[in-house]
Amino acid sequence: MSNCIKDITHNEAFGLLTKSELSILENNKTSLKYDKSEVLIKQGTLSNSIVFVKKGISKIYIEGAQKKIILTIKRDNNFLGLSSLYTEDKTYQYTVSALEKCKVDLYDKMAFKEVLQQNVAFSNEIIKYINHNTTRFYKRLLCITEKNSRGKVADMILCLSNHIFGCLEFTIPLSRQELADFAGLSMENTIRILKEFEADKLIKLKGKNFKIKNKAVLERISEFG
Amino acid sequence: MSNCIKDITHNEAFGLLTKSELSILENNKTSLKYDKSEVLIKQGTLSNSIVFVKKGISKIYIEGAQKKIILTIKRDNNFLGLSSLYTEDKTYQYTVSALEKCKVDLYDKMAFKEVLQQNVAFSNEIIKYINHNTTRFYKRLLCITEKNSRGKVADMILCLSNHIFGCLEFTIPLSRQELADFAGLSMENTIRILKEFEADKLIKLKGKNFKIKNKAVLERISEFG
DNA sequence: CTAAATAATTGATATTTGTCAATTAATAAT
DNA sequence: ATTATTAATTGACAAATATCAATTATTTAG
Numbered sequence: 001m002s003n004c005i006k007d008i009t010h011n012e013a014f015g016l017l018t019k020s021e022l023s024i025l026e027n028n029k030t031s032l033k034y035d036k037s038e039v040l041i042k043q044g045t046l047s048n049s050i051v052f053v054k055k056g057i058s059k060i061y062i063e064g065a066q067k068k069i070i071l072t073i074k075r076d077n078n079f080l081g082l083s084s085l086y087t088e089d090k091t092y093q094y095t096v097s098a099l100e101k102c103k104v105d106l107y108d109k110m111a112f113k114e115v116l117q118q119n120v121a122f123s124n125e126i127i128k129y130i131n132h133n134t135t136r137f138y139k140r141l142l143c144i145t146e147k148n149s150r151g152k153v154a155d156m157i158l159c160l161s162n163h164i165f166g167c168l169e170f171t172i173p174l175s176r177q178e179l180a181d182f183a184g185l186s187m188e189n190t191i192r193i194l195k196e197f198e199a200d201k202l203i204k205l206k207g208k209n210f211k212i213k214n215k216a217v218l219e220r221i222s223e224f225g
Numbered sequence: 226m227s228n229c230i231k232d233i234t235h236n237e238a239f240g241l242l243t244k245s246e247l248s249i250l251e252n253n254k255t256s257l258k259y260d261k262s263e264v265l266i267k268q269g270t271l272s273n274s275i276v277f278v279k280k281g282i283s284k285i286y287i288e289g290a291q292k293k294i295i296l297t298i299k300r301d302n303n304f305l306g307l308s309s310l311y312t313e314d315k316t317y318q319y320t321v322s323a324l325e326k327c328k329v330d331l332y333d334k335m336a337f338k339e340v341l342q343q344n345v346a347f348s349n350e351i352i353k354y355i356n357h358n359t360t361r362f363y364k365r366l367l368c369i370t371e372k373n374s375r376g377k378v379a380d381m382i383l384c385l386s387n388h389i390f391g392c393l394e395f396t397i398p399l400s401r402q403e404l405a406d407f408a409g410l411s412m413e414n415t416i417r418i419l420k421e422f423e424a425d426k427l428i429k430l431k432g433k434n435f436k437i438k439n440k441a442v443l444e445r446i447s448e449f450g
Numbered sequence: 451c452t453a454a455a456t457a458a459t460t461g462a463t464a465t466t467t468g469t470c471a472a473t474t475a476a477t478a479a480t
Numbered sequence: 481a482t483t484a485t486t487a488a489t490t491g492a493c494a495a496a497t498a499t500c501a502a503t504t505a506t507t508t509a510g
Contacts, residue, residue, distance in 0.1 A: 008313075062363055062366070062367050064367045064370070064371040065371065065448070065449060066371055066449065067370060067371045069366065069367060069370045069371070071363070071366070082356075083356050083359045083360065083363075084356070085349075085352055085353075085356055086349060086350075086352050086353035086356055087353070087356050087357060087360055088233075088357070089360065093359075093360055093363045094363065113349075116345070116349060116352075117345055117346075117349065118345070119345070120341070120342055120343070120344070120345045120348055121342075123345055123348040123349060123352070124310075124311060124338075124341060124342065124348060125311075126352065127310055127311050127341075127348070127351065127352060127355065128310075128311035128312070130352065130355050130356065130359065131307075131308050131309070131310055131311055131312045131355065132312060132313070133359070134308045134318075134355065134358070134359060134362070135308070135312055135314065135318055137359070137362050137363075137366065138287055138296070138308075138318045138319065138362075140366065141287070141294065141296070141362065141365065141366055141369070142287050142289045142292075142294060144366070144369055144370060145289070145292060145294045145369060145409050146289040146290065146291055146292045146294075148496075148497095149496075149497070175457070175458090176457070176458060176459090177457080177458095184370045185497080185498090186497070186498050186499075187457095187458085188458095188459080188460085188497095188498075188499080188500095189496090189497060189498070191458070191459060191460085192459090192460085195459080195460090207458090207505095207506085223290070224290060224291065373466075373467095374466075374467070400487070400488090401487070401488060401489090402487080402488095410467080410468090411467070411468050411469075412487095412488085412489095413467095413468075413469080413470095413488095413489080413490085414466090414467060414468070416488070416489060416490085417489090417490085420489080420490090432476085432488090
């Protein structure tokens with residue numbers, strides 16, 4: 001079983017708001033479009049906005065001293081920056097960049113907090129999103145600590161298939177280096193394992209196009225080794 | 226710089242509650258004492274309580290198929306189980322066990338949620354705690370991915386010193402195996418690195434008693450390698 | 451359309467880390 | 481106090497993974 005759990009969309013949260021609360025958000029909204037590889041949120045900058053991605057895939061990653069690690073790939077209808085609400089450190093903890101054209105709404109954080117302060121159902125819905133995220137990271141942490149590199153790569157492929165693209169054949173908007181940053185491995189190692197899986201007829205690779213041929217065995221490898 | 230950020234206590238949250246809200250909690254509270262190594266929260270069981278630890282040190286860990294990983298060590302005046310609020314999965318994501326005698330209050334989760342639903346300031350304070358926790362785990366994830374084993378051990382020692390015990394000399398309530406589970410390494414490797422640090426006069430070891438002799442160099446090792 | 455730049459791949463090698471077995475130290479039970 | 485049990489330590493070795501260098505493929509810029 002893959003350690004990657006299905007992401008949830010965040011759009012229902014708006015349905016919990018009154019007209020006046022919605023208009024607070026509307027009046028403090030900036031709608032923007034981002035091109036592929038543009039940065040939506042930059043780690044270390046002041047977290048002045050809560051970002052809602054209406055359309056497009058983006059990657060969330062942490063920039064360390066030596067390495068980058070991709071925390072997750074986000075699809076449409078997700079908030080970004082929620083984890084910077086009410087924290088002592090007033091900066092974003094991660095960078096988010098567009099993997100394809102994205103349409104986003106930036107909400108001023110003050111206005112967002114004003115709405116949070118008024119509407120407890122909304123506030124609790126936000127807790128739900130944050131906690132869903134937390135659950136994912138616990139699983140992620142375990143995966144990184146416990147699995148060997150074959151397991152990590154298998155897990156990543158299953159995660160992409162099950163929870164990002166939702167089908168057995170998909171074209172990733174990621175380079176091999178980014179795949180490696182996602183799996184937490186070196187690029188060379190990642191490539192070698194992908195080729196190994198291909199030789200074993202578990203997947204079919206053509207550049208960025210992936211096709212899963214034997215999910216059961218991939219799941220077994222993900223489970224251990 | 227250590228990647229371990231200072232934990233915050235959660236007791237101020239109660240100050241945000243009205244008398245009637247406090248009495249909801251009081252009426253749904255069970256006070257218990259736990260002995261060393263007893264389990265307060267068991268991963269995989271239904272998350273029916275929010276636990277407030279009034280007194281005592283505990284360890285939070287995830288039990289994987291092969292390994293355990295200690296997420297963090299918690300001191301007095303902390304909530305446990307907040308990350309299970311409003312999640313789809315109704316079970317605890319981690320196990321918590323007492324490292325010394327602990328006094329805790331168990332609050333019925335339904336009652337806790339009732340109070341959350343009534344008091345938006347309380348709800349937002351809870352968001353603060355959850356997000357503080359999230360910030361820690363992002364740093365943790367980076368640490369595990371990026372640092373080599375010497376860096377991990379150095380980081381752990383600094384974390385214990387700075388944020389769990391708050392001084393340069395301390396006696397850990399952890400076995401060597403637990404230290405290894407905290408660092409995310411094998412026990413043998415952990416021990417070897419500790420001995421190495423001792424030989425290099427960075428620390429002084431006597432069983433479970435630690436004394437930091439050269440913090441600057443430990444910080445440099447934690448930074449990289 | 452072609453050159454230049456970047457990304458992907460492969461091989462060889464070094465380093466890191468874990469595993470297993472043996473030994474010693476410390477703690478608990480009688 | 482003595483034995484039994486568990487925890488800590490050490491050494492030897494194997495396995496896993498990263499690094500470096502070279503090559504090939506792909507993409508981009510003019």
